[in-house]
Amino acid sequence: MEYNHRAIQERWQKYWADHQTYRIENDSSRPKYYVLDMFPYPSGSGLHVGHPLGYIASDIIARFKRLQGFNVLHPMGYDAFGLPAEQYAIETGQHPAETTKKNSIRYREQLDKIGFSFDWSREVNTSDPKFYKWTQWIFLQLFDSWYDADADKAKPIQDLVEAFEIGGSSAVNANSSFEGTFTAADWKAMSPKEREDVLQEFRLTFLKESTVNWCPALGTVLANDEVKDGLSERGGHEVVQRKMLQWSMRITAYADRLLSGLDSLEWTDSMKEIQRNWIGRSQGAKVFFDIVDSEHQIEVFTTRPDTMFGASFMVLAPEHPFIEDLCTDDKKEEVSKYQKWAEGRSERERMSEVKEVTGAFTGAYAVNPMNGEKLPIWISDYVLIGYGSGAIMAVPCGDQRDWEFARHFNIPIPNIIEGHDIEVGALEDKGASLCNSGFLNGLKATEAIPLAIEHIAKEGRGQARINYKLREAVFSRQRYWGEPVPIYFEDGIPKGMSESDLPLELPEVDQYLPTEDGDPPLGRAENWVTKEGFPIELNTMPGWAGSSWYFLRYMDPHNETDFVGKEAVDYWGQVDLYVGGAEHSTGHLLYFRFWTKFLFDRGFIPFDEPARKLINQGMIVAEDGHKMSKRYGNVVNPDDIVEQYGADALRLHEMFLGPIEDHKPWNTKGIEGVYRFLKKFWRLYTSEDGISREKANAAELKSLHQCIKKVSEDIERYSLNTCVSTFMICVNELSELKCTKAEILEPLAILISCHAPHIAEEAWSRLGHTESITTAEFPKFNPEFLKEDSKTYPVMFNGKRRYEIVVPADMPKDEVEKLALEHEYAEKWLEGGAPKKVIVVPGKIVNVVL
RNA sequence: GCCCGGGUGGCGGAACUGGUAGACGCGCUGGAUUCAAAAUCCAGUUCCUUCUGGGAGUGCGGGUUCGAUUCCCGCCCCGGGUACCA
CATH class of the missing domain: 3.90.740.10 (Valyl/Leucyl/Isoleucyl-tRNA synthetase, editing domain)
Structure with a gap:
């Protein structure tokens, strides 16, 4: 029977959707495992084969942990605010929300074709007011906080005000930019404006006249990590230094903890080193x-x-x-x-x-x-x-x-x-x-x-x-397509909006361009004032706002009263595995850690590092060695691969290309190899003799258990490429043995289901199962089946292999030595002399030293 | 310049704590099957060689060791980060 990848993947993708197979509950009776991907910005050009690499890796881990009995949180969403949608809006007049919606639907279609086990009921979208309500809420918490250096944590600004009322500026020791001194009496004598000016020096997000990277071509301010070689990272436009009144984040208050926190993380050395250098203590x-x-x-x-x-x-x-x-x-x-x-x-x-x-x-x-x-x-x-x-x-x-x-x-x-x-x-x-x-x-x-x-x-x-080299992070953007900053100005004094006024939704504007006075696009909005008539901030938030906390929202995405419910965050805790590109080393990953520490300090979440383990997937470049891009006409679309070879072949091939963290070229020919393998695998389950219920023999069990051992170990250490060769070896051996026994083929299907879920489901159902293979249990390795009766020892003379001897596996060292020297060729290599020394490493080698 | 990674066949890569280097796959060569092709299967494939065998070999040069892709020292090359941070 032919392996029909199209029919199989269609059938199972429909089954998973219909049965909501990957929908999970916040169920605290099972151990949790949280596997997160850096969510994509849904661009207009869709995915190419390089994009899913990390998603495939994380999906394999998610499926593996699920089969091991974990309750696995493996969500996906969209980092939907950003410049391209806005640029497109400026050019075409189309509302960025519309293009963003269209693009994310396209992304979803492409992702679905690859067979990911995402729980889409938890999808987040940073540009959705239901989501950014809470981004704004966190902003207000930062606005309402200061950093107490003695306690080494953020605290409510009210505590600071009370301290000033009692003891003036010397009553606190803060990570702030305040430089003067005042007494309690001075404080009480200050006008509201004067007091606010002082508080601004303490707030964790604050207004400051600062020199910024102004990009005239983009009409906006860029963060340091958005500037490369003095040009804007996006578009390569000139960037000049300019003084502007900006919202900033006092990330420097956390410099020391961002540095020391690295020690507890399983991130690559280079990633930690980049962050250390960036913080520059x-x-x-x-x-x-x-x-x-x-x-x-x-x-x-x-x-x-x-x-x-x-x-x-x-x-x-x-x-x-x-x-x-x-x-x-x-x-x-x-x-x-x-x-x-x-x-x-x-x-x-x-x-x-x-x-x-x-x-x-x-x-x-x-x-x-x-x-x-x-x-x-x-x-x-x-x-x-x-x-x-x-x-x-x-x-x-x-x-x-x-x-x-x-x-x-x-x-x-x-x-x-x-x-x-x-x-x-x-x-x-x-x-x-x-x-x-x-x-x-x-x-x-x-x-x-x-x-x-x-x-x-x-x-x-x-x-x-x-x-520290680390600078305060400029937070204002003179753009339309971002979260509005929930601040209004009462007589020139910035004030946070009340929670009940959130979300502060993006207003409609006639054009997505700055006003004639040079104000940001929000300056075009009519009635951009509070109920009381106070003007509202015109800047929006930067791209990294939503991504600094989105991982928490997945835990409890429909909560209307909290950014995340306490029970949900207590249960899911830190991200156990975070997968994404290394290019976010000094941007996203630093802000992500900063906001997590802040939310921890204020008691909203019970941990202060967002992701324990981080894997940076490498980039897949085109076969010609260039980056995949329209410009070179070398883009490979996963949809085409899925159509021609199937989602399982795509998944296996992407993993088989090499270690997940390496950069590697796409190789279209190579996919034929994994496709052939899938056909061979398929043949095991569809032989004319049907599936046998006979007991498996020693050779079959040995092959299977070698595979179980290697695959379990390899997935555990994220070596997903070597798993594929292990499957190939096992399938080659079982084909050779003409194995059709359910006792072997059942566990084999489970093993492979992490990498190739569609064919595994089909095989599983052919074995008579009516439930999805995702409900199975990952097979356990039994060392009994790997026991060998005999062992082949290479016999080396001065480190060079000369011949082999086959001896009983449990033969003692001195007898192995004796046998090695009794071999017919021994005489020749000894050249008449006696060996100086013979080294026998049990189970490994014999080395004769002359 | 400084700080991290990394250099293994024609190619992608494997070798997890020093123990048979090149697993697995691609490509290539030869063969089987076929009217032919596709598909499938079998054999071979690091290099050199005087070929029942021998020699060399994991960027280069040294060292430690019975034994080094693996550890140490020096150098070369490639990728990433950073750019006068006092």
Whole structure:
């Protein structure tokens, strides 16, 4: 009987849909397992064969865990807000909701054809008001929270207000951007606006005038991770720095926990490393430098306070606020010329001209607190306003950049490192001993740093400090197609809407473009005001808002009173396996962790990391080695493969291409191999003799149990490609044995059902079952059937294999050795001499050392 | 530059804790079946070789070991991340 993949997959896909086979309940009597895929943005071009790779892998795991008795949550949905739909809307006037709907229907059709075991009753869509109501709600929780550094967690803003009323600013220790001090009396005397200005420095989402990546072509602000090489990641347009009033997320409050949390995660080393670098924690000190003839003190951050005796100048970022005050009259022109030049340079220019040394002298001098030396104050764009305090003490002997700057502008380079030649360059090695450094002479960095910090702290000039590269995450987007920010402005004071006013639905607009005044598209909406008539925020949220918490919604997707019910989240807990692309390393995956930690802090969920295990599926490139894209005309559509070879062949082939995490080329020829295998598998179940109920023999059981062992182990370690070869080996052996016995073919069908569910269901029903194979139990491996009577040992002479001996499996070592040397060829290889040593590794090899 | 990965036949890849390198599949070669084809099946397929056998071989060069794709040191190449972060 022919293997008719079309009839089989149609039949079972219909059966699964009709019987809601993959629908699951939040049933706490069984152990749970949560397998999540990064949900797709439903683009207009549909899926190509590269897209389902991760979904197939996660589906195999989901099916495997289900067969092992777990209650498996394996949902799918759409990350539906985004730029392409909006761009399309601008071009065609079609509402983005319509194109998004159309595209997601197309995605669903394509996904259904591949036979995934998603519970579609839990589908989420981030652009659905029922979903984004809760995105807005979480935003409001962030708005209503501050970070208590002593408790190391987020708390309600009300607690902060109460603390201020009792003890002023010194009553709290917060991860905030607030820098002044005030007493309780001061606080009480403040106007509502003044108080709010203070609170904004503490809120976890807050309004801030900040320098942002403005993309004129896209008409919006981009996050740092949306900018690549100074161009927009989407579209490759120019990006310039611009100051705007923006909503930001105080992700920096979580920097330390985002870093330390990595240790508990089973993510790849490279993924963790990328996040570590992105967070960029560095430990050092902040030090205040006095300035000659000025009231100002300049704060610098240094990781090497031990080298402070070697400071010979100071550099401020061109945007540093003190420059205007400090600059002497004769230098004003040159300094402002430099500032203008630096400002005008785009990100891209800065990057391509990294090596060029530029700067200007302000005419002012600071005082080195260690030795009282006068330090000329320069400005240069190698110092960044956004990192540390935007100012550095330059130690040309100990820092290569400072050394190059000093060389270029003929600034002295005092030597503070024993035995070092300053003509060669700076010495950044922490193992070297200091000299010309007063009380630090003779010490190494590790010894000198604490002493230096202690010294400056005693003098009241600074203290130990930790800095991060991680920036606050800009949250505003000047777009239409995103979640409206649920904030209104009462007399200029931003206020959160009440929960009962959510969802704040996207209003209709006549065009999806900015207004003539340059306001975002929401500025076109009529009556975009609250009931009381207060204006509502015009910006929308970025793409990553919905994806930062969607995994929680799947647990309880129809809950109307909560973003997720307590029982549901207690039951499902963390994602056990998360599968998605590595390109989300510094965007989604960081925000995802941040929001999870926040929701944990505020007691809404019982865990503070969203996903315990992460797999980054590799990319499938086209056969020509290019990325699959319309441009190259090399796109392979899964629909075509499914039509020609079937969904099972597609699934098997994608897995068979190689390890899930590797990048690999698509190989159309190769699918013939797995198709042939499926036909061979099919023949086992459809032989003319029918299915036999006889007892299986030793050879059949051995073949089956080898397969069970290997497949169980391989799935467990996510080695899904080697499973396929294991199936092939087993089917080849059973074909050879002409096996038609149900005792063997039943468990075999279950084994393969994770990878190839359609043919497995069909085979299962042919064996007489009336229930879906998904209700079966994964077969257990029995080592009894693998026992061998004899063992073939390779006999090696000096590590080279010369012949083999076959001996009883349980033969003791010394007898194996004896037999090996009694072999007819032994004489020849011994060349008359006696072996120096014979190594017998039981069950493995015999090695004769001459 | 710095930080992570990774280099195995014509190709995709396997070898999980150091123990017969190249499983499984693709491709290729030869054969069976067939009027012919498709489909199916069988045999062979790392390279060199003086072929009942021998030698070399997992990017390159060293080392540890009875034994190294696997561990250590140095180098080369490819992929990813990052870009003056003080």
